[in-house]
Structures are given as C-alpha cells and as structure tokens.
Amino acid sequence: MTTISINEFYREIFDDKCELTELFFSEQNNNNIGHFNVFNIAEMNSACKGKLVMPYNRRTYYKISLINGHNWVEYADKEIEIKEKGILFASPRIPYRYTPQNENQSGYFCIFTADFMHKSKTALHLDSLPIFSSQSDFVFQINDEQFDAIEQIFLKMSSEIDSDYAFKYDLLRNYVTELIHTGQKLKPIEGTKGKHNATSRISSLFIELLERQFPIESIQQELQLRTAKQYAENLRVHVNHLNKVLKEVTGKTTTEIISSRITQEAKILLKQTDWNVSEIANCLGFDEVAHFSNFFKKQTNQSPLHFREN
Structure with missing residues (x-):
C-alpha cells in the first residue's frame, strides 16, 4: 500500500493520452486556495476506460462519490456492497479499495484537499466531523429520491467550477459542506466481514x-x-x-x-x-x-x- 497524493491521483486515473489530464492544471492550483475538482463518472468511464478501480491505498485528499451502479468497497475488516445507489465519503484516515462490478456506472464525485476547505471563513475542521472520523462507516445506501437531491448539488458544482464568477470557490465550499451534512444524516450500509x-x-x-x-x-x-x-x-x-x-x-x-x-x-x-x-x-x-x-x-x-x- 502506498499513499496517493492529489497529483498522483490524476496520474493514476488519467494517462498521457487522456484529454482529462489537463484538468489538474487549473487556475486554483496557482492561486494558493487548495484543490477542488468534480467529475462525471460516466464521462470518465468513457474517456479513461478501466481506470475507475481504486486500489487499496491511503490518500492525502478527501473524496465524496455519488454512485449509481454495482460496486464493492473494502476497508479494514469490512466488505461493503453498493447494490445500486450510494454515496461514499472518503478521507485520508481510512485506506480502502473501490471496485466496480459492471460497466454501467454513473454519478459524480468530487475531490478536495483540507486546505481548500480551510480557506472558508466558516471553515469546517474535517477530521473532527463524524463522517470523516477514523471510526466512521463512510458508505451509505440511498434511495432514488435522495440520489436525485444529491445529484442536484453535484450538477451545481459542475456548472460553477466552469464559471467565471469571482467567488465561485466560496460557493463550491458551501456545496461540499451541504454534501457533508447530508451524509451525516444517513445510515451506513452494514458491512460483511470477509x-x-x-x-x-x-x-x-x-x-x-x-x-x-x-x-x-x-x-x-x-x-x-x-x-x-x-x-x-x-x-x-x-x-x-x-x-x-x-x-x-x-x-x-x-x-x-x-x-x-x-x-x-x-x-x-x-x-x-x-x-x-x-x-x-x-x-x-x-x-x-x-x-x-x-x-x-x-x-x-x-x-x-x-x-x-x-
């Protein structure tokens, strides 16, 4: 197991031939505001075939994934099956493996660093939040209605990150905060012990x-x-x-x-x-x-x- 940095995440997912490689080299990385990005899972599957398997590594960034598809998540002594729709809150504290079980995958995920969230005047201390605790069960099954509501937040993120609004990163932090509070109200999926x-x-x-x-x-x-x-x-x-x-x-x-x-x-x-x-x-x-x-x-x-x- 290795520790994956935000830079290595892009190299792990995208190779030189993938047009999405350039997404990492955006304005935010040169403006000392930390890093944030949001992705459409279906588009990534199409652009970077077979690379959405997340190997069992520890990561230096946070990730929130809205998932529509059959997947397995493994961490510590637990194996969790996402049968259809779910949301995952990953932190640097917990290494995990994420494995899609079929090609029909859709949804969204965002990645962000702690310093991105700390730039807010009302900054959340991520590691003090229950959902990012080392004791957290961080994978949640959701119904169609919950999926649609959370998807709207991701759609707002996707639209905002491409905008020229001067305070868009403050708005993106608000969307991340909304996702976190939404997740903390959910009941985790019961894991099985393999x-x-x-x-x-x-x-x-x-x-x-x-x-x-x-x-x-x-x-x-x-x-x-x-x-x-x-x-x-x-x-x-x-x-x-x-x-x-x-x-x-x-x-x-x-x-x-x-x-x-x-x-x-x-x-x-x-x-x-x-x-x-x-x-x-x-x-x-x-x-x-x-x-x-x-x-x-x-x-x-x-x-x-x-x-x-x-």
Missing part, C-alpha cells in the same frame, strides 16, 4: 504502516506510532482483533512485532551514527533514556552502550 481477505489485508497494512515509520534519518525525526493501540486506531480495527490477526499470520503479537522493528532500528542507529543514546531514545519515542536502555536490554540482553562498543 475473513480470509480481511486477515491478509490487515496484516499487510500493519506491516506497511510500521515500515513507513522508518528509517530514522535525523535527530529531529520521531516515531509517530509506538503502541499496538495506536496502530489499531490507524487501521480502524480493535486492538484485540489486530493482535489476533497478526498472531495468526506471523505467530507474534502486535507488541512483539513493533518492539522487534524498533530494536532493529536502534541497532542501526547505534552502529551507523554518532548520535548519543539520549538522542536515539528520543527519536524512537522514549521519553526517558532509562526507559530506552531497559527496553533495549530486555530485547538484546545488553545495554545500548555495550552494544555500540562491541
């Missing part, structure tokens, strides 16, 4: 998330995730479930895997840098050098200084 796929997915996501903490390349760098609970929260699963999955796949507990990787990095830093033990301890997330020394000795049966000397 044991085999979910187990391999969660374990690989955990390893990828763990490895992204490394290497430590400067004394200003510090591990962002240190505990099993922190990893579970980022992966949107219960810590006991994460531990069960990793034990099943690797034979080790979550804490044992984390500790082993931190020890490995500690050895590298002790061997290959001239940083003192206190600096290394701080980089690896230990508040006190004594805590680091005790941890290292428990893992290796020798102190950090003794390891460095030998």
Whole structure:
C-alpha cells in the first residue's frame, strides 16, 4: 500500500493520452486556495476506460462519490456492497479499495484537499466531523429520491467550477459542506466481514504502516506510532482483533512485532551514527533514556552502550 497524493491521483486515473489530464492544471492550483475538482463518472468511464478501480491505498485528499451502479468497497475488516445507489465519503484516515462490478456506472464525485476547505471563513475542521472520523462507516445506501437531491448539488458544482464568477470557490465550499451534512444524516450500509481477505489485508497494512515509520534519518525525526493501540486506531480495527490477526499470520503479537522493528532500528542507529543514546531514545519515542536502555536490554540482553562498543 502506498499513499496517493492529489497529483498522483490524476496520474493514476488519467494517462498521457487522456484529454482529462489537463484538468489538474487549473487556475486554483496557482492561486494558493487548495484543490477542488468534480467529475462525471460516466464521462470518465468513457474517456479513461478501466481506470475507475481504486486500489487499496491511503490518500492525502478527501473524496465524496455519488454512485449509481454495482460496486464493492473494502476497508479494514469490512466488505461493503453498493447494490445500486450510494454515496461514499472518503478521507485520508481510512485506506480502502473501490471496485466496480459492471460497466454501467454513473454519478459524480468530487475531490478536495483540507486546505481548500480551510480557506472558508466558516471553515469546517474535517477530521473532527463524524463522517470523516477514523471510526466512521463512510458508505451509505440511498434511495432514488435522495440520489436525485444529491445529484442536484453535484450538477451545481459542475456548472460553477466552469464559471467565471469571482467567488465561485466560496460557493463550491458551501456545496461540499451541504454534501457533508447530508451524509451525516444517513445510515451506513452494514458491512460483511470477509475473513480470509480481511486477515491478509490487515496484516499487510500493519506491516506497511510500521515500515513507513522508518528509517530514522535525523535527530529531529520521531516515531509517530509506538503502541499496538495506536496502530489499531490507524487501521480502524480493535486492538484485540489486530493482535489476533497478526498472531495468526506471523505467530507474534502486535507488541512483539513493533518492539522487534524498533530494536532493529536502534541497532542501526547505534552502529551507523554518532548520535548519543539520549538522542536515539528520543527519536524512537522514549521519553526517558532509562526507559530506552531497559527496553533495549530486555530485547538484546545488553545495554545500548555495550552494544555500540562491541
């Protein structure tokens, strides 16, 4: 799993031959207002065949999709089927895979960055909203009437983004806010738990998330995730479930895997840098050098200084 930026989204969806590639290089990207864009799904399917499958990646942008078609969404240990009409609210907090099940797809989606919404005088703090919470079930089934009402908002977006109205981005932010509040009133689709796929997915996501903490390349760098609970929260699963999955796949507990990787990095830093033990301890997330020394000795049966000397 990789982390997809807004730029990489365009490269992932559109290739050099696709006429829609130029959509990214619009006025907003040069005016320091963040990024926003809106797309017609049917038109994209026609222009960029077969590229609407969203691989299992974490993204740096937000996305709201109004969906008319049969699709599967996978995230954490859940698999959700959108049988016909639905709306999806994706955030950077939750990696997911989106897979159309047929070619008859229509609807709209918009993508936007946090800084786009923060430019508003009444800015929404996106990560504090329930719909973008790491605990949110973010896929909703909707009926025909709800679909038509939400579609009108997207049609307004599509019309406004092509206009020359001086305050169109303020208006677009209002439309995004309306979509968010509409979504927060909806009831999420109940997901099913696909044991085999979910187990391999969660374990690989955990390893990828763990490895992204490394290497430590400067004394200003510090591990962002240190505990099993922190990893579970980022992966949107219960810590006991994460531990069960990793034990099943690797034979080790979550804490044992984390500790082993931190020890490995500690050895590298002790061997290959001239940083003192206190600096290394701080980089690896230990508040006190004594805590680091005790941890290292428990893992290796020798102190950090003794390891460095030998």
